[in-house]
Amino acid sequence: MSREIAPDPIRNASAEDVRHMLDHAREGDLTLLDVRMEPEYVEFHLPGATLLPLPDLPDKLGAIDRSLPVVVYCRSGGRSAAAAKLLAGAGFPDIVNMLGGAMAWQGTAAIGSPDAGMTLLRGDESAAQILRTALGMEAALGGFYKILAKDADDAETTAVFERLAGFEERHLHYVHTLYRKATGDETDLSALLAGASPSLEGGLPGDAFLAQLGGAPASAQEAFELASSVEAQALDLYSRLSKKTEDAEAASLYATLAQEEKAHLRAVSNLMRKTLTP
Numbered sequence: 001m002s003r004e005i006a007p008d009p010i011r012n013a014s015a016e017d018v019r020h021m022l023d024h025a026r027e028g029d030l031t032l033l034d035v036r037m038e039p040e041y042v043e044f045h046l047p048g049a050t051l052l053p054l055p056d057l058p059d060k061l062g063a064i065d066r067s068l069p070v071v072v073y074c075r076s077g078g079r080s081a082a083a084a085k086l087l088a089g090a091g092f093p094d095i096v097n098m099l100g101g102a103m104a105w106q107g108t109a110a111i112g113s114p115d116a117g118m119t120l121l122r123g124d125e126s127a128a129q130i131l132r133t134a135l136g137m138e139a140a141l142g143g144f145y146k147i148l149a150k151d152a153d154d155a156e157t158t159a160v161f162e163r164l165a166g167f168e169e170r171h172l173h174y175v176h177t178l179y180r181k182a183t184g185d186e187t188d189l190s191a192l193l194a195g196a197s198p199s200l201e202g203g204l205p206g207d208a209f210l211a212q213l214g215g216a217p218a219s220a221q222e223a224f225e226l227a228s229s230v231e232a233q234a235l236d237l238y239s240r241l242s243k244k245t246e247d248a249e250a251a252s253l254y255a256t257l258a259q260e261e262k263a264h265l266r267a268v269s270n271l272m273r274k275t276l277t278p
Contacts, residue, residue, distance in 0.1 A: 008088075009087075009088045009092060009093050009094060009095050010084045010085070010088050010095045010096075010097055011094075011095070011096050011097070012096075012097050012099050013071075013096050013097070013098055013099065014098075014099055014100070014104070015098060015099070015100055015104040015105045015106070015107075018071060018073070018096065018098045019105075019107060021071070021096070022046070022048075022071075023262070023266070026255070026259060027048075027239060027242050027254075027255035027258045027259060028068075028242070028255060029068070029069075030068050030069040030070070030071055031050065031064060031065060031068050031069070031070045031071065032046060032048050032049045032050065032071050032073075033049065033050055033052055033064070033070055033071065033072045033073075033083070034046065034049040034050065034051050034052070034073060034074070035052060035053060035054040035057060035072055035073070035074050035079050035080055035083045036051075036053065036054075036074050036075055036079065036102070037053050038051060038053070038113065038114070040075060040102075041113070041114065042111065042112060042113050043111065044102060044109045044110075044111060045102075045109060045110055045111075045236075046073065046102075046105065046109060046110070047108070047109070047110045047232045047233075047235040047236035047239060048235065048236055048239030048240065048258070049073075049236075050114075050240075050243065051114050052064075054074070054079045054082060054083055057083055057086055057087075058086065061087075061090050064087075064092070066091070066092055066093070068094075069094040069095070069096060070087060070092055070094065070095050070096070071095075071096040071098060072084050072087070072095065072096070072097055072098065073097075073098035073101050073102060073105075074101045074102070075101045075102050075103060076100060076101045076102075076103050076104075077097070077098070077099050077100050077101045077104075078101075079101075080097050080098060080101060081097055083097075084096075084097040108228040108229060108231070108232040108265065108269075109229075109232060110202070110232050110233050110235075110236035111208075111212060111229075111233070112204070112233075114240070116202075116203065116204070116233075116236075116237070117199075117202055117203025117204065117233070117236075117237040117240075118203070119203065120133050120137070120197055120199055120203045121133055121203065121237070121241055123241050123244035123245040123250070124245065124247070124250075125250065126250075127182040127183065127249060127250065127253055128179070128182065128183045128185065130250060130253055130254070130257075131175060131178055131179040131182060131183070131253070132179065132192060132196075133197070134175050134257060135172065135175050135176060135179065135189070135192055135193060135196065136193060136196030136197050136199075137197070137199060137200055137201045137202070137203070137234070138168055138171055138172040138175055138201065139168075139172055139193050139196060140196065140197065140198050140199060140200050140201075140206075141168050141200045141201050141230060142165050142168035142169055142172060144200055144206045145161045145162075145164045145165040145168060145227075146161070146162075146165045148161045148216065148217065148223070148226075149161035149162045149165060151216065152217070152223075153218065154219075156219075156220045157217060157218075157219060157220050157222075157223050159220075160220045160223040160224065160275065161217075161223055163271065164223070164227050164268070167264065167267065167268070171260070171264060172189070173189070174260070175257075175260075176189050176192070178253075178256070179192070182253070200230055200233075201230050201231065201233060201234030201237075201261070202230060202232075202233025202234040202236065202237045203233075203237050204233060209226055209229055209230055209233075210226070212229060213225060213226050213229070220275060220276065221272075221276060224268065224271070224272035224275070224276070227268045228265060228268055228269065228272070231261055231264050231265035231268055232265060234257075234261040234264075235258055235261040235262050235265060238254045238255075238257040238258035238261060239254075239258045241254045242254035242255045242258060
């Protein structure tokens with residue numbers, strides 16, 4: 001009598017397959033695990049990834065939700081393959097190992113430590129505090145794009161930043177609508193923004209993004225690269241906060257904001273494709 005062989009819980013997937021998976025997943029649908037060391041994570045990581053270095057993984061298995069698919073990645077695929085085997089051995093039923101790791105990921109990423117951006121939002125704020133902070137970051141980014149549009153050296157780059165500023169203006173009013181629905185507060189937007197932090201989406205100042213790019217954008221291509229970086233940083237921050245908070249209402253709100261940033265990132269990518277494709 002033959003025994004039925006249990007299916008292998010590990011699936012190997014390309015970076016593009018993982019990108020497609022993340023694009024179509026809602027917040028909380030899966031666990032994205034970065035098994036590199038913290039300095040590597042600080043330099044670059046996939047938005048929403050939880051840092052859990054491979055040496056620490058055996059002692060932290062209880063912190064990982066077994067009911068969700070777990071996507072693991074590292075620098076080039078070696079450590080993630082080992083992590084996937086460890087998870088499978090511990091009984092995790094659905095594991096995705098990203099082949100080629102961060103080196104194969106050709107797209108927008110986030111920077112900073114696991115607590116990057118947490119000076120503005122820590123995860124224990126009320127809905128009103130969360131949305132007021134989000135409004136401030138949206139307004140700061142719109143103003144940042146307007147300054148870059150004014151300072152740009154060519155008409156094409158100016159047009160890109162003006163278009164991006166328009167995106168942020170519409171998104172600002174959307175977040176204001178969320179604020180009114182969540183709080184019942186009908187305070188004018190200008191009054192809510194008084195004294196807001198100058199940090200952009202994702203909780204970092206404009207200088208940090210310009211430093212990442214190597215200076216002010218000198219072309220439409222670099223303008224889009226900057227915008228993509230900012231949106232990825234915001235997606236990363238809201239995703240991390242949705243996991244960190246223990247308040248169900250706040251977690252749902254952070255998840256909503258993360259989905260908005262994911263859609264915004266996709267819109268920037270589509271605009272980039274349309275603008276730069278001959």
